[in-house]
Amino acid sequence: MNMTTQYWKLSTNATEHDQAIREAAGLLHQQQVVAFPTETVYGLGADATNEVAVQRIFEAKGRPADNPLIVHVADKSQVEGLVTETPPIARKLMDNFWPGPLTLILPSNGTAASNVTAGLPTIAIRMPDHTVALSLLTAAGRPLAAPSANRSGRPSPTEAVHVSQDLDGRIAGIVDGGPTGVGVESTVLDCTAEIPMILRPGGVTKEDLQPFIPTIIIDPALADQETKPKSPGMKYTHYAPEAPLWLVDGDREFFQNQLNQLKATDQRVGVIASSELAAELDHNRVLTCGSKQDLTEVAGNLYGALRQFKKSDVDVILCETFPEHGVGAAIMNRLTKAAVQKVSQ
16 A cells, blocks of 8 residues: 555644645545544544445454444534434533543444444444544535554654654655644544443543533443454454553652563563652653643643654553542553553552
């Protein structure tokens, strides 16, 4: 696969009338694939109603075909054309969290291409909270299937340069709207279950949802590798950096001991840590992803940190663990999927 990838640099206040947006939308109308920013990560968009266009997403990413895709819409009214019904709880959540990093699983009416839903009777839909994304969706005039714009298994892209590193020459275009904000993908909530169920933790936390859904459960099958996934990002290796990632669950002394043991075997070690731990470690290859007191900051920097260490620079990456409350649940979900092992005190 080798094509010329067009590249547009846009300000965050771009509209559907901008020349670059119109050109990108034109490529989407030609069944091509275009990467664009959202508030979570960069997405890889194609016409969600066109099977040929959607297949190009899978080809560009090298993504398994039994992995469903999230459909992005510019307006709540577009949802009606994709589903058989919108449960009252889903309407309430749309009113309170859209646009935003919340994906809702709803009953599909079959309008979306079958390779979007991976043959499931449900469809995942969200409305992104990003001006460039909404402008492109409006200009395209159709819903866009858009998983993260990276090669399958790699850390998701939070800057256009990450997309280019993975997909230049493999897709028709990249719309650069600057760094994303949230930094981890959307929360996926199944609204077809009797009790709404979080299938993937993300930018909207369980604590955020609870005032609107008094009873909410987290899918016990999150770690089950055998179940056919109802949600994107819940099967296969994900988010992995170039070098093996170890999670270290313990205090500063325990972390330093793990580090020293690896260095004693002449391994080149990279460290991803909070600012608090980084200040206490005796090591010269430490990337700080934010304060443990501000997990939103950690989430925003996580994928960028995972991409920083190259295989040519380090043999192994050690990363500390984070509290699993709020967006910390999403952080630890992604780190656990990226890691080859976890060592605990």
